[in-house]
Amino acid sequence: MxxxxxxxxxxxxxxxxxxxxxxxxxxxxxxxxxxxxxxxxxxxxxxxxxxxxxPSKYDVILEKFKELDSFYSTVEKTINHSLPASEKILILYEEQMNYLTNVVGKDLLRTVYTAAMTNHVEQEHYLISPQRKIFQIINSYIAEGVQQGEFRPDLQVTQIQAIIQRCMRANVYDWLIHNENFDLATQMAQFTAIVLDGMKLKND
Known part of the structure; x- marks a missing residue:
């Protein structure tokens, strides 16, 4: 080199x-x-x-998210492929929340969420972009869960994807507006597990 x-x-x-x-x-x-x-x-x-x-000040925000995407790719490789899709999602989210808490921090996340709500961002915000690595990984797990009959057949893949993505954004937002007693990883795990359980196919 x-x-x-x-x-x-x-x-x-x-x-x-x-x-x-x-x-x-x-x-x-x-x-x-x-x-x-x-x-x-x-x-x-x-x-x-x-x-x-x-190209713009918004692209400064995107630059930091590229670092996050690199982290998600690394985590994906460590997750046991034989686990059910719902467990893979919970593991990935746990690692993500720990990274946001311990590495990224509230200050930067507040900036990102603030940028998402301003008129300065004319294109689709990266927080909801399907090109984000975290969503690509999650969506592959969901598709796998649907194919293997883990999730309810009455739910479309896109519905499950939207719900699971909202779990992430909702918990991060709650973390940003709460005091330091709010444990992001723990709250995320509890909330998402309940949501996932409601979407699973129940065996009578």
């Missing part, structure tokens, strides 16, 4: 500085109240430099 040139190293450093500074400003002032001018002035770079690295 070829080593980076000084120019390439400088570009990476600038990108990282823009990313870090943007997120700090979003958290401090709110996503909708931070302009690209503010970001570039704080970093002592031009607006052209910002646009070289990020």
């Amino acid at each position: 070829e080593s980076l040139t000084n120019r390439q190293k400088k570009a990476l450093e600038t990108r990282e500085k823009l990313l870090k500074t943007s997120l700090e400003l979003f958290n401090k002032h709110g996503f909708e109240h931070v302009s690209i001018d503010q970001i570039t002035k704080a970093c002592h770079v031009s607006k052209g430099t910002f646009y070289t690295h990020f």
Whole structure:
């Protein structure tokens, strides 16, 4: 692998500085109240430099989610393939909630959820994008559960997908508005297990 040139190293450093500074400003002032001018002035770079690295300030948020997607791919490989689909979903969500709590943190998640509710985001928000790795993994588990007769036949795959995705967003939102006594991983596991149980095919 070829080593980076000084120019390439400088570009990476600038990108990282823009990313870090943007997120700090979003958290401090709110996503909708931070302009690209503010970001570039704080970093002592031009607006052209910002646009070289990020098409918009929304893309700064997306950059952090790419890190999350890499994590989900790693977790997927550790889950026992012989487990029922519902158990795989619970394991994946548990790992996700622990990661959000211990690595990502409330500050960044609040910024993401705030960005999702502003008019600055014109395209479909990444929180609900079917392209997210977490949803692709979950959807594969759901399809597997339907095929194996684990879930009720009267439910469409898309219905189950929507319900399970809402479990995730609802619990994360609750975590963001509660105090530190709210254990995200525990609450997520309890809530999602109940929802999954209601969608399973019952054997008389």
